[in-house]
Amino acid sequence: MDKATSGRITVGDKVITSLNGRELTEYRRLDVGFVFQFYNLMPNLTALENVELARQVCPNALDPVEVMGQVGLMHNFPAQLSGGEQQRVSIARALCKNPALLLCDEPTGALDSKTGLQVLALLKDVSERYQTTVAIITHNAAIAPLARRVIRVRNGQIESVEMNDHPATVEEIAW
Secondary structure, eight states: OOOOSSSOOEETTEEGGGOOHHHHHHHHHHHEEEEOTTOOOOTTSOHHHHHHHHHHHOTTOOOHHHHHHTTTOTTOOGGGSOHHHHHHHHHHHHHHTOOSEEEEESTTTTSOHHHHHHHHHHHHHHHHHHTOEEEEEOSOGGGGGGOSEEEEEETTEEEEEEEOSSOOOGGGOOO
16 A cells, blocks of 8 residues: 555566556555455444445455355344454455455454464465465464465565465464
8 A cells, every 4th residue: 555665566467666546546446355453344334235345346346145155244243243253254355356466464363263263264265266365464473384475574674485385274273
């Protein structure tokens, strides 16, 4: 959401740093899904209505009812849902956009370990089922074995990039 002050950022075949403000907005609207730590659900809309919002802004959106079928919480309001359930609705909303890239900012940060593992399983399934690139930004190093690529950042600089040809399953993660 910020404009790069130096360097070059390429995602797929798009050089993001060369896009103007309007083009960046269009790119985020069509190609990027966001999952935040604190869900950002509209409290006066049901879970399904929250997910349907994505369909209103994306021409290639997935069917909200089908996507919500994966989380099974269609008719509840956010206040009626646990933190893990709200996070699953947040993931469904981001996924409904049918993004090429799903950015997840501490998606398990506010969850207990059992619920966190359920959310990670859902994200892994999303990546495999929809061929979506899922980037998880987290301080929880215990989930790194799930990833194909782990990029460690310290003080705003890339410290290391590790490739993992055999990612762990969620069941193998020691939280």
